[in-house]
Amino acid sequence: xxPVVAIVGRPNVGKSTLVNRFIGRREAVVEDVPGVxxxxxxxxxxxxxxxxxxxxxxxxxxxxxxxxxSISLQAExxxxxxxxxxxxxxxxxxxxxxDEAVARTLRRAKVPVLLAANKVDSERAEADAAxxxxxxxxxxxxxxxxxxxxxxxxxxxxxxxx
Ligand code: GDP
Ligand code: MG
Numbered sequence: 001x002x003p004v005v006a007i008v009g010r011p012n013v014g015k016s017t018l019v020n021r022f023i024g025r026r027e028a029v030v031e032d033v034p035g036v037x038x039x040x041x042x043x044x045x046x047x048x049x050x051x052x053x054x055x056x057x058x059x060x061x062x063x064x065x066x067x068x069x070s071i072s073l074q075a076e077x078x079x080x081x082x083x084x085x086x087x088x089x090x091x092x093x094x095x096x097x098x099d100e101a102v103a104r105t106l107r108r109a110k111v112p113v114l115l116a117a118n119k120v121d122s123e124r125a126e127a128d129a130a131x132x133x134x135x136x137x138x139x140x141x142x143x144x145x146x147x148x149x150x151x152x153x154x155x156x157x158x159x160x161x162x
Contacts, residue, residue, distance in 0.1 A: 002044065003162050006055045006082035008075050008106075010098050011067070013090040014118040017145035019043065019056040022155065028056045040077075047155045052162060055082065068098045075102050079109045084162055086154075087137060088145075091117040091129040103135040112161040115140045116154060121147055 005022075007015045016028035023043045042055045057074045078085045087106055089099050106113045117129035117140035125142075132140035141157060143150035 002051050002053045003083040004042065004053045004055060004081065005045075005084045005086060005158055005162070006057065006078035007086050007088060008057050008071070008078050008102065009088035010071060010090070010096065010102075013088045013093075014145040015088050016056050018086075018088060018116065018118065018143070018151075019054055021145055021148060021151050022047075022054050040074075047159055050159055050162075052159075068101055071098060071102050072105050075105045079106070079111065082111060084111055084158060085109060085113045086116050086158070087113060087135075088116045088118050089132055089135070089140070090119050091125060091132065091140070091142070092119045094128060094131055095135055099135060103137055107136055113137055114154070114157060114161065117142050118145050120144055120149065 007019055009015050016030045019028040020026050022045045027043060040055050040057050042053045045052055045054045085106060115132060115135060115137040117132050120126055120129050120142040121144045129140045129142045141154045143154055
């Protein structure tokens with residue numbers, strides 16, 4: 001059975017874009033409008049000859065328990081089912097209250113948790129990402145899921161921890 005990497009985070013931070021980069025295809029649906037509900041979908045991925053499954057967590061139910069509760073639920077689900085979790089945060093926005101709540105949940109995880117600071121499209125944006133150390137999940141791995149910046153290093157780190 002292949003190890004499972006779960007990608008979690010708020011809507012619109014770039015989870016599906018990152019999943020597409022990991023699988024080398026455009027299968028995960030990228031939405032310009034946040035809040036579209038989708039189920040969790042897993043795709044096989046290969047990096048440096050090693051195979052794993054990557055799970056894209058979907059949207060949230062706007063009329064259910066609210067976004068924060070839904071994302072925290074996704075994180076708890078990932079803590080039970082994944083071998084490694086990547087929390088994606090939008091570095092151009094910084095840590096929101098929801099990001100902090102999810103990070104608090106993930107700090108209890110028994111599996112490795114990596115923090116991805118996405119939308120760091122240029123060197124100039126790296127300063128924003130540095131503030132994400134405050135989430136207490138260690139080093140923010142600076143990436144640009146849409147440009148590919150930092151993606152190889154993040155994949156190396158994932159496989160080192162898998
Ligand atoms: P998800 O809701 O977390 O799955 O986010 P999506 O992958 O659907 O992306 C949401 C929006 O952010 C889309 O318009 C993407 O094109 C954009 N986006 C994703 N990654 C990046 C990035 O690295 N840089 C920038 N500038 N935009 C990004
Ligand atoms: Mg998505």
